Amino acid sequence: MQTGIKICGLSTPETVDAAVAAGATHVGFVHFEKSPRHVSVEQAAALRARVPREVKSVLLTVNMDAVSHIRALDAVKPDIAQAHGNERAEYLGLLRKNAPVEVWKACGIKNAQSLEDVKRYHGALDLILYDAAPGVLPGGNGLALDWDLLAGYQHPVPWGLAGGLTPDNVGDAIRTTRPPLVDVSSGVESAPGVKDVDLIRAFCEAVRAA
Numbered sequence: 001m002q003t004g005i006k007i008c009g010l011s012t013p014e015t016v017d018a019a020v021a022a023g024a025t026h027v028g029f030v031h032f033e034k035s036p037r038h039v040s041v042e043q044a045a046a047l048r049a050r051v052p053r054e055v056k057s058v059l060l061t062v063n064m065d066a067v068s069h070i071r072a073l074d075a076v077k078p079d080i081a082q083a084h085g086n087e088r089a090e091y092l093g094l095l096r097k098n099a100p101v102e103v104w105k106a107c108g109i110k111n112a113q114s115l116e117d118v119k120r121y122h123g124a125l126d127l128i129l130y131d132a133a134p135g136v137l138p139g140g141n142g143l144a145l146d147w148d149l150l151a152g153y154q155h156p157v158p159w160g161l162a163g164g165l166t167p168d169n170v171g172d173a174i175r176t177t178r179p180p181l182v183d184v185s186s187g188v189e190s191a192p193g194v195k196d197v198d199l200i201r202a203f204c205e206a207v208r209a210a
């Protein structure tokens with residue numbers, strides 16, 4: 001099956017259109033003020049409105065209070081809410097009950113124990129996104145996790161691979177871990193927060209060629 005492609009941290013109409021044209025299956029908007037990719041709820045709603053129905057939109061947040069989060073989801077109307085902080089399973093369950101979205105949880109993977117630790121979320125989410133452990137930011141740091149930890153792992157829930165992926169290494173990542181979905185942010189940027197349409201295209205081509 002073709003690997004899904006999520007281009008995350010898009011903040012301009014041009015790069016959203018480029019990601020869609022390049023064949024991304026998911027586009028992500030980061031609503032987190034400390035991020036160089038931050039967009040306001042209003043900006044995220046305007047970007048989301050450009051996305052055709054066959055491409056899924058993701059609103060990424062970090063440790064937001066539940067009421068503001070549900071309000072933001074209501075305004076942006078993404079297909080998916082991606083929680084990228086220390087949100088608990090109960091919080092994800094609350095979102096699932098109160099917003100008409102899939103709920104994804106990003107988890108930093110340091111070692112084999114991390115894979116055990118994320119089991120606490122099973123049952124409370126629709127997809128788990130394995131990322132590198134947090135760096136300066138909770139995500140979007142361009143850091144890769146140890147792909148060998150995922151090689152041959154029997155995943156109990158739907159999952160995706162994030163962290164340090166680039167057009168040059170995504171083929172190796174796919175061959176090693178066989179992910180249903182890959183997620184990239186800084187690997188398709190010319191500077192933090194500045195997406196590069198040529199890199200977006202190259203990334204999508206590399207995924208399809210893998």
Ligand SMILES: O=C(O)c1ccccc1NCC(=O)[C@H](O)[C@H](O)COP(=O)(O)O
Pocket residue numbers: 008009028030032035036037060062084131137138139140141142143144162163164165183184185186187
């Ligand atoms: O991208 C950000 O700035 C960000 C900030 C806070 C939490 C998460 C963030 N991004 C998460 C993503 O979905 C990234 O695509 C994922 O962490 C991979 O990032 P990268 O290693 O830069 O490709």
